Amino acid sequence: MTTLRRSTRALRRAAAGALAAALCGCASMAPRYEAPPPPVPAAWPDPAAAGATGVRADTLAWRDYFADPVLQRLIATALDHNRDLRVAALRVEEARAAFGIQRADQFPGLGLGAQAARARVPGDLNLSGVSAVGGEYRAEVGLSSWELDLWGRVRSLKDAALQQWLATEAGRRAVALALVAQVADGYLGLRELDERVALARRTVDTRQESFRIFSRRFDVGAASKLELTQVQTLLTQAQMLLAQLEQARAAQTYALGQLVGAHPGPLPAAAPFDETTVLAALAPGLPSQLLAARPDIVAAEHRLRGAHADIGAARAAFFPRIALTGSWGSASAELDGLFESGSRAWTFAPTLSLPIFEGGRLRASLDLSEVRRDIAVAEYERAIQTAFREVADALSARRWLAEQLEVQRTALQAQAERARLAQLRYDNGSSAYLEVLDAQRDLLAAEQQLVQARRALLSSQIALYAALGGGSAVADLAPPPASASAPSP
Numbered sequence: 001m002t003t004l005r006r007s008t009r010a011l012r013r014a015a016a017g018a019l020a021a022a023l024c025g026c027a028s029m030a031p032r033y034e035a036p037p038p039p040v041p042a043a044w045p046d047p048a049a050a051g052a053t054g055v056r057a058d059t060l061a062w063r064d065y066f067a068d069p070v071l072q073r074l075i076a077t078a079l080d081h082n083r084d085l086r087v088a089a090l091r092v093e094e095a096r097a098a099f100g101i102q103r104a105d106q107f108p109g110l111g112l113g114a115q116a117a118r119a120r121v122p123g124d125l126n127l128s129g130v131s132a133v134g135g136e137y138r139a140e141v142g143l144s145s146w147e148l149d150l151w152g153r154v155r156s157l158k159d160a161a162l163q164q165w166l167a168t169e170a171g172r173r174a175v176a177l178a179l180v181a182q183v184a185d186g187y188l189g190l191r192e193l194d195e196r197v198a199l200a201r202r203t204v205d206t207r208q209e210s211f212r213i214f215s216r217r218f219d220v221g222a223a224s225k226l227e228l229t230q231v232q233t234l235l236t237q238a239q240m241l242l243a244q245l246e247q248a249r250a251a252q253t254y255a256l257g258q259l260v261g262a263h264p265g266p267l268p269a270a271a272p273f274d275e276t277t278v279l280a281a282l283a284p285g286l287p288s289q290l291l292a293a294r295p296d297i298v299a300a301e302h303r304l305r306g307a308h309a310d311i312g313a314a315r316a317a318f319f320p321r322i323a324l325t326g327s328w329g330s331a332s333a334e335l336d337g338l339f340e341s342g343s344r345a346w347t348f349a350p351t352l353s354l355p356i357f358e359g360g361r362l363r364a365s366l367d368l369s370e371v372r373r374d375i376a377v378a379e380y381e382r383a384i385q386t387a388f389r390e391v392a393d394a395l396s397a398r399r400w401l402a403e404q405l406e407v408q409r410t411a412l413q414a415q416a417e418r419a420r421l422a423q424l425r426y427d428n429g430s431s432a433y434l435e436v437l438d439a440q441r442d443l444l445a446a447e448q449q450l451v452q453a454r455r456a457l458l459s460s461q462i463a464l465y466a467a468l469g470g471g472s473a474v475a476d477l478a479p480p481p482a483s484a485s486a487p488s489p
Helices: 002-024 069-081 083-104 153-219 225-260 287-293 295-316 361-427 433-467
Strands: 110-121 132-148 321-332 344-348 351-353
Touching: 069 083, 069 153, 069 225, 083 153, 153 225, 153 295, 153 433, 225 433, 287 295, 287 361, 295 361, 361 433
Parallel strands: none
Antiparallel strands: 110 132, 132 321, 321 344, 321 351
16 A cells, blocks of 8 residues: 555656646757848949938838828728738738637646436346446546657657748738739829829820811811811811820729728818929838848748757657546545545546657647748748849839939920920911921920929939838738737747
């Protein structure tokens, strides 16, 4: 009896020691994480970027960058109602719940159970030869197959789930940033079309008046049929352009409404936008700063860290797995004696399993996790290269589109003077009306191209803001769900 008690106490001490060891932590078999070196140059290819002055995009919130109140309202509505962003936020909730499930495996699961059973045993199955009726009643608190994570398998799986959650949250921020840029660019596109429509309408009105005058002159014999058809040709060309622009404006309005996720509401006619005052100047900084500023790069790095954790779980699967199962409570043959003195009952059943032959499953699982790690490395490097190219493209566009805009302004002035001189020569009888026709057609094209060049320059600044991770260092791009608070390991 004494030996049994000593054995029981020793068993309890061993179980308590194992429990303490498991709760205090365990060694992870995941490879040490080291971020791959950025596969891009240390400086931007545009020499003008090195000395550029302005505000860093990641420290500038979108409300401070886009000062137009109508645009601010549209962006705020999009962040609340856009369906793609809503799906991205729900993906974060999904990843958070998956992390919670995986994290719970680190802790023992306790359950309360009760059992009642009665049975009649026939006499021929009873040693006494007399049939008997017996019962068993139990009430217990049980521990069900809790794995002692000695090799870090459960911890690695939890770390992988945590990194997936963080990657999903960074992905949501990337979606939000892209949405802000798309809404801003869509709004500028709408304003561009508004201005082009206004120019086309003014041209149609002017040419309608010219057609009326030439019709009267033709009726009295002061103008030829050729001149009348030339004036009519100018009018129909302007009317066709106006119809095309109205169609494009309607399509742009519908596209903007889809981005916003709700009806955009009234969009008051705005004055012609000025490329020098709408958006603030941005400083590109260094390419290495993109690693923390771009949400898509942050997401790719979290996925890479998760791939390292998966390798640790695959390695730990080769080692013995120890699980504890036990219960403590009360048992009795009669219900009224269940909680009486002497009815205490307990069980303790540790199990150990060691894989010997799995048909190559464990080796293949480890190979799979390593290949996925290599894929995550390539995706991380690709994200950096994509970000570098987008910033370089935006910097190049900002520089050269500004020059194109100045050239286009000069071209418009020249075309306007040409149209004035052609009309003067025709009025003095020095040239045919065909010269006026060509000059006015080219003038309308130059006016339209100037508006397009101004919008293209503004679009390049929006693209640069997004490429530099606009607003990522100051505030979230969209309010996260209430339950998606900062994860804790």
